[in-house]
Amino acid sequence: MINQIYRLVSPRQFEVTYKDKSIITEDVIIRPTHLSICAADQRYYTGTRGEQAMKQKLPMALIHEGVGEVVYDPKGIIKPGTKVVMVPNTPFEKDPVIAENYLRTSKFRSSGFDGFMQDYVFLNRDRLVTLPEDIDMDIAAFxxxxxxxxxxxxxxxxxxxxxxxxxxxxxxxNLGFITCLFLKKLYPNSKVIIFGKTDYKMNQFSFVDDAIKIDSIPSNIKIDHAVECAGGKGSQYAVEQIIEHINPEGTICLLGVSEYPIEINTRMVLEKGLTLLGSSRSGTKDFARTVDIYKEFPEVVSYLSTLIGQTYDIKKINDITAAFEDDLSNSWGKTIMRWKI
Incomplete structure (x- = not known):
């Protein structure tokens, strides 16, 4: 079969390419239905990823957040029409200690090889997780x-x-919102505080125990553990404040991606005996646990609907460009592309 792939060939320019794929394969064939634009996709789209990376990785189909429906399972185990979430991380080896998303040999879609902007995606069956039949696919997309x-x-x-x-x-x-939400569900007896800088964003965090502006944190505020979701240059200021307010032997989970090195007060890290725990991307086990949480706490899915910023029906290549351009000015939530091309 001829598969159409929608690749970014240069900043702000998409082109259709055609690839002959055999259906005589072990792979499950998925038709993407809903795709979500990520900040990483935007760095490629706008050309801000860096000249060397752009030269190495383009042309490339973007998007690593997406869901779809099974079209064909060569083993006949998964029925056509089954809703699934697609796992973008693709490992090529197993290690008894190192998780699949940290193996240097693993590949990640829309970061080195084609993402989900295709008519059909061919996936190993361990790269998909079945979704609840009644789930809102706009929400499931991210x-x-x-x-x-x-x-x-x-x-x-x-x-x-x-x-x-x-x-x-x-x-x-978005990541701070999700993290606060899941902390409240997984640790219902714990207090969760959001530290932010934008009033209208912080107003969305209706489920937290407290919301504090980062420019007016009371000196007596103490926390046992922290999660840094700021990213960019803001990571440095976030980590600085966390180190000041965290209790001794606490754990700091680092999630915000910074393009440049940041300074960390290692003296206080040592004095307090802190643990800095870096995490990046995820694997199939994390997708399975996430879907299990969706099932156990359906209200989580309802809260996640707050993150839907804009939705676009994609019927032609110009619609992709329009969605990416509008997403650049979207200050809250996720832009969802309903993949009808």
Whole structure:
């Protein structure tokens, strides 16, 4: 069969390419239905990813957050029409210690090889997780982003001490929202505080125990553990404040991506005996746990609907460009592309 792939060939320019794919394969064939635009996709789209990276990785189909429906399973195990979330991480080896998303040999869609902007996606069956039949697919589209929080909290659970009275989350964006939400569900007896800088964003965090502006944190505020979701240059200021307000032997989960090195007060890290726990991306186990949480706490899915910023029906290549351009000015939530091309 001829598969159409919609690749970014240069900043702000998409082109259709055609690839002959055999259906005589072990792969499950998925028709993408809903795709979500990520900040990483935008860095490629706008050409701000860096000249060297752009030369190495383009042309490339974008998007690593997406869901779809099964078209064909060569083993006949998964019925056509089954709703699934697609796992963008693709490992090529197994390690008894290192998780699949940290193996240097693993590839990640829309970061080195083609993402989900295709007519059909061919996936190993361990790269998909079945979704509840009644789930809102606009919300499910950004499940990959949710799995980043789930992966980080899974690592936290195995490495942090058991005193979990108060959590602090720095960053009032999408990831901060998801992290606060999941902390409240997974640790219902703990206090969760969001530390942010934008009033209208912080107003969305209706489920947290407290919301504090980062320019007016009371000196007596203390937390047991923290999650940094600020990213960029803001990561440095977030980590600085966390180190000041975290209790000794607390764990700092680092999730915000910074393009440049940041300064960290290692003297106080040492004095307090802190653990800095970095987490990146996720694997199939994290997707499975996320879907299980969707099923156990359906109200979580309802809260996640707050993150839907804009939706676009994609019927032609110009619609893709329009969605990416409008997403650049979207200050809250996720832009969802309903993939009808």
């Amino acid at each position: 499940t990959e982003l949710v799995t980043i929080t789930v992966h980080s909290l899974t690592r936290f659970e195995s490495k942090a001490h058991d005193r979990r009275t108060t959590f602090g989350v720095w960053g009032d964006g």
